[in-house]
Amino acid sequence: MKNIEFRTATSAQGGLVVMSGVPGVASGSRVQLRDHAGRVRSGLVIRAADEAVLVEVFEGTDELDLERTWVRFLDEPFKLPVSRDIMGRVFNGAGVPRDGRPPIVSADRRDVNGEPLNPAARAYPREFIQTGISAIDGMNSLTRGQKLPIFSGGGLPHNRVAAQIVRQAKLLGEDAAEFVVVFAAFGASHADARFFQESFEESGVLNKVVMFLNLADEPVIERLLTPRAALTAAEYLAFDLDYHVLVVMTDMTAYAEALREVAVLRGDVPARKGYPGYLYSDLAEIYERAGRIKNRRGSITMIPVLSMPSDDITHPIPDLSGYITEGQIVLGRELANQGVYPPVSVLPSLSRLMKDGIGKNFTREDHPHVASQLFASYAKALEIRGLAAIIGAEELSDADRRYLQFAEAFETRFIGQGEDEDRSVYETLNLAWDLLSTLPPEALIRVSEEELAKYHKWQAGAEAA
Amino acid sequence: MGKILEINGPLVKLELPSTVIGEQVRVGRLGLVGEVIGRDGDTALAQLYEDTAGLRPGEQAEGLGWPLSVELGPGLLGAIFDGVQRPLHAVWEKSGDRMARGVAVPSLPRDRAWRFVPDPARRPGETLAGGDVLGTVQETESIAHRILVPPLARGELLELAPEGEYTLDQAIGRIRLSDGGIDKLYLFHRWPVRTPRPFRRRDHAVQPLITGQRILDTFYPLLKGGKAAIPGPFGAGKTMLQQQIARWCNAEIVIYVGCGERGNELTDVLEFMPELKDPHTGRPLMERTLLVANTSNMPVVAREASVYVGMTLAEYFRDQGYDVVMVADSTSRWAEALREVAGRLGQMPVEEGYPAYLGSRLAAFYERAGRVETLAGGHGSVTLIGAVSPPGGDFSEPVTSHTKEIIQTFWALSKELADARHYPSVDWLESFSGYVPSAAKWWAENVDPDWETARAQALDLLAESEELQRIVNLVGVEALSSEQRWTLEAAGLIKEGLLQQAATDEIDSFASPEKQYALLAALLEIHRQGMKLVKLGAPARRLIQMPLLAQARRWKSQHKSDDLARLRKKIAAIPAEFEELLREYAQSSTR
Numbered sequence A: 001m002k003n004i005e006f007r008t009a010t011s012a013q014g015g016l017v018v019m020s021g022v023p024g025v026a027s028g029s030r031v032q033l034r035d036h037a038g039r040v041r042s043g044l045v046i047r048a049a050d051e052a053v054l055v056e057v058f059e060g061t062d063e064l065d066l067e068r069t070w071v072r073f074l075d076e077p078f079k080l081p082v083s084r085d086i087m088g089r090v091f092n093g094a095g096v097p098r099d100g101r102p103p104i105v106s107a108d109r110r111d112v113n114g115e116p117l118n119p120a121a122r123a124y125p126r127e128f129i130q131t132g133i134s135a136i137d138g139m140n141s142l143t144r145g146q147k148l149p150i151f152s153g154g155g156l157p158h159n160r161v162a163a164q165i166v167r168q169a170k171l172l173g174e175d176a177a178e179f180v181v182v183f184a185a186f187g188a189s190h191a192d193a194r195f196f197q198e199s200f201e202e203s204g205v206l207n208k209v210v211m212f213l214n215l216a217d218e219p220v221i222e223r224l225l226t227p228r229a230a231l232t233a234a235e236y237l238a239f240d241l242d243y244h245v246l247v248v249m250t251d252m253t254a255y256a257e258a259l260r261e262v263a264v265l266r267g268d269v270p271a272r273k274g275y276p277g278y279l280y281s282d283l284a285e286i287y288e289r290a291g292r293i294k295n296r297r298g299s300i301t302m303i304p305v306l307s308m309p310s311d312d313i314t315h316p317i318p319d320l321s322g323y324i325t326e327g328q329i330v331l332g333r334e335l336a337n338q339g340v341y342p343p344v345s346v347l348p349s350l351s352r353l354m355k356d357g358i359g360k361n362f363t364r365e366d367h368p369h370v371a372s373q374l375f376a377s378y379a380k381a382l383e384i385r386g387l388a389a390i391i392g393a394e395e396l397s398d399a400d401r402r403y404l405q406f407a408e409a410f411e412t413r414f415i416g417q418g419e420d421e422d423r424s425v426y427e428t429l430n431l432a433w434d435l436l437s438t439l440p441p442e443a444l445i446r447v448s449e450e451e452l453a454k455y456h457k458w459q460a461g462a463e464a465a
Numbered sequence B: 001m002g003k004i005l006e007i008n009g010p011l012v013k014l015e016l017p018s019t020v021i022g023e024q025v026r027v028g029r030l031g032l033v034g035e036v037i038g039r040d041g042d043t044a045l046a047q048l049y050e051d052t053a054g055l056r057p058g059e060q061a062e063g064l065g066w067p068l069s070v071e072l073g074p075g076l077l078g079a080i081f082d083g084v085q086r087p088l089h090a091v092w093e094k095s096g097d098r099m100a101r102g103v104a105v106p107s108l109p110r111d112r113a114w115r116f117v118p119d120p121a122r123r124p125g126e127t128l129a130g131g132d133v134l135g136t137v138q139e140t141e142s143i144a145h146r147i148l149v150p151p152l153a154r155g156e157l158l159e160l161a162p163e164g165e166y167t168l169d170q171a172i173g174r175i176r177l178s179d180g181g182i183d184k185l186y187l188f189h190r191w192p193v194r195t196p197r198p199f200r201r202r203d204h205a206v207q208p209l210i211t212g213q214r215i216l217d218t219f220y221p222l223l224k225g226g227k228a229a230i231p232g233p234f235g236a237g238k239t240m241l242q243q244q245i246a247r248w249c250n251a252e253i254v255i256y257v258g259c260g261e262r263g264n265e266l267t268d269v270l271e272f273m274p275e276l277k278d279p280h281t282g283r284p285l286m287e288r289t290l291l292v293a294n295t296s297n298m299p300v301v302a303r304e305a306s307v308y309v310g311m312t313l314a315e316y317f318r319d320q321g322y323d324v325v326m327v328a329d330s331t332s333r334w335a336e337a338l339r340e341v342a343g344r345l346g347q348m349p350v351e352e353g354y355p356a357y358l359g360s361r362l363a364a365f366y367e368r369a370g371r372v373e374t375l376a377g378g379h380g381s382v383t384l385i386g387a388v389s390p391p392g393g394d395f396s397e398p399v400t401s402h403t404k405e406i407i408q409t410f411w412a413l414s415k416e417l418a419d420a421r422h423y424p425s426v427d428w429l430e431s432f433s434g435y436v437p438s439a440a441k442w443w444a445e446n447v448d449p450d451w452e453t454a455r456a457q458a459l460d461l462l463a464e465s466e467e468l469q470r471i472v473n474l475v476g477v478e479a480l481s482s483e484q485r486w487t488l489e490a491a492g493l494i495k496e497g498l499l500q501q502a503a504t505d506e507i508d509s510f511a512s513p514e515k516q517y518a519l520l521a522a523l524l525e526i527h528r529q530g531m532k533l534v535k536l537g538a539p540a541r542r543l544i545q546m547p548l549l550a551q552a553r554r555w556k557s558q559h560k561s562d563d564l565a566r567l568r569k570k571i572a573a574i575p576a577e578f579e580e581l582l583r584e585y586a587q588s589s590t591r
Ligand SMILES: Nc1ncnc2c1ncn2[C@@H]1O[C@H](COP(=O)(O)OP(=O)(O)O)[C@@H](O)[C@H]1O
Pocket: A350, A351, A352, A353, A355, B232, B233, B234, B235, B236, B237, B238, B239, B240, B241, B423, B424, B425, B501, B502, B503, B504
């Protein structure tokens, strides 16, 4: 069947082609269309019956002349050839090289859709990754095998934050990053893609990076393949070659929009804001490919970047993502406007795996309590800041004014840091104690009395000016 | 034998005459399993539990003759199953790290022999009815698995095997049915998951389910056999709360259903459960626990089935006379699976894409919870606790609002509390429980006669402080009287010293009813003593500076539930802490 070309298209519309007289076509199989100009397009069988086969065409159906369209059914799903040679290479969303070098030749070709991991085969992620960024390491820490997205918005420095994580990420006690990186950009601008390329180049890791690029002006439907191809490469590197793989993907919003576009063409029932009901499951198929597996050495740690439409965290894309990922790092516009970099909004941020990867055997014994205390004190400080905005700071009590100063210092000194500043987790924790020392001990009930005695440097009255 | 006509996502159209809706089908060269959901003449529409990629029109299809059923017998406890009861450890051994398709493994192990001890009361010749106990298998050290006559069987017992080791394939008895036919009895039987298992009658639920979580047990109690929902946006703490309940609650069997949620959360349960001890029996928690897992990346159709599989397993242990708790994380994913199937069937969506029968489906499902008198005459219960994941945290969406109508206990999680890392983030104003009167009786008899009053006082204090906080947010704290400021402070004390409870803190993770009440009474006592002073004219500022307040906030994590003597001493000393101030202000007010 692979070698026969059919010329039996009966209709073409909105990216979908109906073929008749092609019995026994496998559902999900890949298709090649050759149009009158000799241009080859690719597609996928999305509905198969003997009378009619429905094909989704990635490059769209514009200018297709039904009488002069030849269609070949390749009888297999989309596959990505993998070998060690993928390292350092750049591909498009369908796995075709875009760096001018020859294609990967390998007998090992993998279905980009992957197969779900058996939950019994997973190993729980527990190893603390130090990113050198206090807001992350101290309060929303990352572990090896976690999926932790960056929720951002237009104009915020998510790319710079992601690049800084890639540059600095290491396990405690290690000198340099021992990660390999899989980078996938879909619907990204040329400038974004170039930013990452240059950043990898500068830090000298380019030969340890595999890139999959589908840019904003490239076929929408190929966007749906891009993360899948990238994760197929990541799985190969992690679970066949034992690498620790850091997967950076940008931008999940472009992905979800592409999915919506295709769903509308297919006539699927919309759930919220026009997104199909299966957006959740579809995103999960991507995010859940992160993780660790028992008896395997490698791991996939995932940092997807997601821009929240109108900064709205309840929009379906961040909302459904947050329901799947193991936390989120939220960037805030207000902090960014104040000039704080990285503008991590710590309260809505969360790392769900943090509780199992920090503390006595992992970072330092006071870490869990310090994190919890910072959250509580900063939340209270923000409340007081809100109050001060209404009644005026001069109406506040001394105790409350202390909180205002704490918030200020916390934002500029703890959250804020240099783009090249790589703080150890111990520096982060000591800095946290410096700040907590400006609050009286009886206000710090999330830390233990022993920890207070050991780390807290309170001088009554000294700070409250 | 029939054949495939069309493949459309998880739906396949089959040429399959004389099938019935609900029948299991096996389809294609891979032998993928699914169920019939529609019929039209000789064609049937089936949804498959596995990915349909690679299926072709023309491949064979066959009806299996039964609806989706589970195997019920020894081997369930400690296991993890997928949404259609495939044993995930056995599947792992057979097909590797990834879920290969078409893998057929029996749900319960066939190679393992179990020591069966017949019930000494059983006599050949007697008439047996469904649900009668044939004997027991000590499945784990803490749980005796009672072997039941299948619910619909009835007849004369011809023979019952003597004590000995039997595999599931070996008959342990024979029964002559009323129509004269003879059936063999085994250590297990099958039951269709969408049919509730029968019982004699419903009983009143009377005993509280103790979870060890103060805001639940003390403020919004749940009863054994009750229905509860935990709605909350992502990150609010639904999963942690359910895991806490699975760990610490005083049920005998826990069924944990991971429905469309994260793989690592199940791994987490699989890793910690064997290491933790049941606080009530001292045995590893895994011995009483059973997991059903359809993670978010596993096929959606099996997700819809998974909650029914879990419920049937729960009912089966209930029928043995056990108190069972089933937690379902998350019922929203199940409802979404329902929506997806409805959409593919072209059914008319009514709200946010959900079909019109969403509410009735949810109600029928929750209705399977309850305390019952079993067919054998004993008592058992299924307590159902469903997490709800409202899009954008909006509780007015269909799944949350329908569920709210059905359940009795509503543990509403708040994003604001979670953001400030106040866990469990159960909102004390939005939550409710219809079980307070029954629970009050138990608390009065078993812990303290004043429980109900104390609970009400604390809730009043919290409600009042909310009002006061609104004023403060408008005009500042200076606008409050000393009494009001003290109320605000005392409410803060209750929030931090009682309601907030860290699952990650070894001591605080679980609090016995005695400890819960001791803390509640202590904090109220502090409030009362302070109020006395304020009424004598002491400024709230002086009270707020008392070291006692910071100390009391730490008590919860300083005193273990089984060692309350030191805590009680501190509580007894509360009045003394106020004595000096009392003297001072009593004098100044008489002067
Ligand atoms: N009772 C608790 N004690 C301590 N931490 C908690 C508690 N509940 C939630 N958390 C924290 O919040 C995070 C998110 O909780 P989770 O239950 O996964 O939320 P949800 O299921 O609602 O998305 C957890 O990873 C943990 O860090």
